[in-house]
């Protein structure tokens with residue numbers, strides 16, 4: 001199949017591109033490298049050194065003999081998006097090219113606005129371009145499990161049967177996101193559902209759990225590394241805990257650490273995306289997939305890192321620090337995730353094994369982590385945004 005990846009330079013996008021070409025798909029990537037610039041803006045960098053895109057593409061050609069076409073461009077620019085659809089008329093477009101950090105969106109009013117405007121604009125551009133020049137394309141749109149929040153009932157895959165005042169309907173499950181970033185994804189989902197309704201576009205909306213890992217089956221050469229962020233703005237809790245442990249710092253668990261989320265390895269995330277691409281929904285269907293393997297609380301994650309690090313001779317420690325976020329620290333969490341399994345998905349990676357690989361990779365790049373140790377501790381406070389006028 002011919003697949004365009006919007007956001008190919010990113011953590012998931014690069015790993016997905018390598019995985020798809022290894023399975024015989026032809027890949028075209030689009031990116032404007034904004035994640036690199038935004039991470040620099042907060043004084044950080046990827047723990048794994050990553051080549052620039054043009055060098056990356058040369059290495060891929062050298063190692064696999066395959067070519068990935070690349071368009072440097074901004075998905076918030078309609079002319080760029082329409083040009084890509086016009087030129088490539090892809091079977092699938094995977095949209096990963098959005099601002100993806102919750103803390104970044106919470107810094108101040110400008111970061112909130114930038115997040116929502118750019119995320120919602122890029123998705124609208126894509127559905128308009130599909131309608132105008134490539135209506136057969138299947139859009140795989142990356143959302144997040146964070147759209148649902150943490151309701152006190154089970155979370156279905158997108159829709160659920162509901163009875164109210166004696167009448168029944170099949171409705172979108174309520175979304176209760178926890179940051180401006182997560183709300184941008186909720187607004188995207190509403191827009192994708194509506195684009196499907198008015199134009200009959202075929203769309204898979206992926207509710208992605210937190211992704212972890214430094215490697216996939218295809219990332220076998222240091223020059224093929226994907227990015228791995230660890231600072232307080234861009235790093236997930238798991239990434240921060242691994243880096244803190246390698247640096248001999250205590251793992252900074254926010255609050256009581258009962259916050260529970262769904263997780264999946266990078267290898268299995270790209271496997272799921274390939275399965276979604278190879279098995280599109282019925283033409284003109286809007287499909288929602290919950291994409292994660294297992295739920296862990298933040299304190300459980302810290303304990304897993306502790307056990308694996310201890311076995312490696314590191315000296316891990318856990319500390320509870322005041323929670324800069326506004327979120328429930330103890331709650332019920334039981335999302336359903338069956339549709340991908342029905343399409344043939346089987347988990348291939350366990351958290352402990354991946355943690356061991358992550359720690360080994362990070363030890364190799366300890367100097368890069370040392371250089372940025374001051375950006376790990378939380379500074380972005382949900383309750384007290386930065387004053388943009390100061």
Ligand SMILES: NC(=O)c1ccc[n+]([C@@H]2O[C@H](COP(=O)([O-])OP(=O)(O)OC[C@H]3O[C@@H](n4cnc5c(N)ncnc54)[C@H](O)[C@@H]3O)[C@@H](O)[C@H]2O)c1
Pocket residue numbers: 006007008009010011012013030031032033034035036073074075076095096097098099100101118122142143144145208209210211212227236
């Ligand atoms: N990584 C996770 O754990 C996770 C979890 C849930 C959802 N997601 C979602 O998955 C997607 C990919 O996440 P990621 O971790 O790979 O993020 P990332 O920031 O590493 O990658 C996104 C890529 O898109 C590019 N990009 C962003 N805006 C763009 C624009 N307007 N035009 C062109 N390129 C643009 C960035 O430069 C970057 O290379 C995001 O939508 C994110 O919200 C990620």
